[in-house]
Amino acid sequence: MMEKGRLEAFSDGVIAIIITIMVLEMKVPHGDSLATLQPLIPVFISYVLSFVNVGIYWNNHHHLMHAAKHINGSVLWANIHLLFWLSLFPFASGWMGENHFAPIQVAFYGIVSLMSGVAYYFLAQCLIAVNGKKSTLAIAVGKDKKGLISIILYALAIGLSFISAWIGLFIYVVVACMWFIPDKRIEDKLADNNPE
């Protein structure tokens, strides 16, 4: 169990830092009038969206690893691969906010979101390969179609951003809401199979 504990601890560390350094993109403005906050509004909106997105990944990673009994070298690397794409959120988020949600930046944000989704999918598959197709983990992940839907929606959003960046942004919010609404079914299933 030690192995799993340390993978979780390292991921917690990296995700905690990612979620926190995003706030550094909101540079403290010079000047004491409220107006100095105005250029920061899109940066702040972008920060909120990214905070929620990274928070969702932490939540899902938490549930996924909680359901996992075994890990191996491939899982370690699939996990580092996921952390790599998540580490690009502060950049993508800051760039999008600073450019007031221009098409290229919104599409770029979508690419980072898409690749994070793909990396998460790979991680889940690696875990299923180690834990077996009849494991609690495989059952919980297997019935969950949210991951694939998110990837498709992100791909759509990247293309549609060039028609209107607001469509792209709207899709990101939709995907976030989809994950944000608690998924009682899976949580209960995990609770049934992993009584604490």
Place this chain on the structure above:
Amino acid sequence: MMEKGRLEAFSDGVIAIIITIMVLEMKVPHGDSLATLQPLIPVFISYVLSFVNVGIYWNNHHHLMHAAKHINGSVLWANIHLLFWLSLFPFASGWMGENHFAPIQVAFYGIVSLMSGVAYYFLAQCLIAVNGKKSTLAIAVGKDKKGLISIILYALAIGLSFISAWIGLFIYVVVACMWFIPDKRIEDKLADNNPE
């Protein structure tokens, strides 16, 4: 217990980073005379106040989670919501310090403090809902009126900051002192019910 452990570890990570990146707002001055430190004095005072405030949150979070036996998906999100508001402390602190405690910045600091207090209150209520109204946690939190008093004082401070920023600042210090003075009663109650 695994679930709770990881929530604590992630919160520790985020709070540790928040408390530490605040020091980055104190930019290393150019020049080797003592006078170059002078413009940093308000930034330093703001840093001390924020360090104590975030330290108080860590302390309370520690006691709260220690008393909790069970968590669920709502608790995870209530916790991330709290971390979101805490993550704005470096910004609010740096902005207030750099503008030498001007009214708008002091009021803004109050908003972040207020919302953090509200988020903490929500987290406590979520935990009570999961752990039951007769749990050690519910008893300890239920009798503790400090949280609500802090929220009211912060709301007052936001308004009064526009009359004089020093009143607002004074109230923040009062609230911090209120929490800083150890609350033996609760600590003992926890010790009684959770012998280690």
Place this chain on the structure above:
Amino acid sequence: MMEKGRLEAFSDGVIAIIITIMVLEMKVPHGDSLATLQPLIPVFISYVLSFVNVGIYWNNHHHLMHAAKHINGSVLWANIHLLFWLSLFPFASGWMGENHFAPIQVAFYGIVSLMSGVAYYFLAQCLIAVNGKKSTLAIAVGKDKKGLISIILYALAIGLSFISAWIGLFIYVVVACMWFIPDKRIEDKLADNNPE
């Protein structure tokens, strides 16, 4: 076991921060055209290489400490020494990327890589000294020649960088690939001796 746990936790923290602050070297560009990303391409390539390198160290550290049963004061310091050299990766990586892989910067990156390799080798030797030459750890490390080969290759790369920086860079990629390809033999040996 507590001692080991905390050394791992501290190392996880430091490595998580190193791996994440490297992304801060990719400064959010001003301007919303795709062309503003162009000067960031070498910085990004440098980031990917460093992310993989630090990820490899975390992976190896994970396996090494997992196999260790005992630690002492020398191990604590050998570990801090390793973390010191790893902490220079963000600097070396940013400097190399910003200067588009110029010879001096590529050689400097090699020095940091070399010293990290040497520090890792010292750490492994310290651990063998405490755990005994017949320990699982000693057997796993003893047969593993990758570490020494990496050190030699890094030394070569430093020199060859002054002939052509691309040779140096190529060697860094080769070393990373050498570690990236899973080493089933050792993993299995550890699994045999440390059934979880």
Place this chain on the structure above:
Amino acid sequence: MMEKGRLEAFSDGVIAIIITIMVLEMKVPHGDSLATLQPLIPVFISYVLSFVNVGIYWNNHHHLMHAAKHINGSVLWANIHLLFWLSLFPFASGWMGENHFAPIQVAFYGIVSLMSGVAYYFLAQCLIAVNGKKSTLAIAVGKDKKGLISIILYALAIGLSFISAWIGLFIYVVVACMWFIPDKRIEDKLADNNPE
């Protein structure tokens, strides 16, 4: 034990971040010649000294908490107080390095070192008060006079820095060496009383 575990985890997080953000003071230079590294040499020396100092604190904190059986609210705050002073190391270190070890900066570094030493002493006393004067912890700490000697030397160094900054710097190095040389006696005592 949970309480202690979380205090250690939080401290690990904060110390890990402190030790790592110090490297951010070494700004990546513009220009690809070796000469661009020259102004960074004092910053680097300052970084090495501070890395070793903070590393020593982590080591000592590790041993201290390992020997502790019980903690209370005072210990939590004494610990946060220590982390506060340690958090000023990046600033003090950067300022000292950037000004090439000028007297005021060297003295300032001494103040941060001195206050960290005092805060560590307070923490140890708080722990002794909770764990009893006959505890393993009290015995180990009680016989160790290094802490008080360090405080006296730091006080001396602050004054002497104004005669010559190099004397101050020399004393800092001496204190670091004093701690760096392993203290087998205490380690053995702890090992005797806390067999793992």
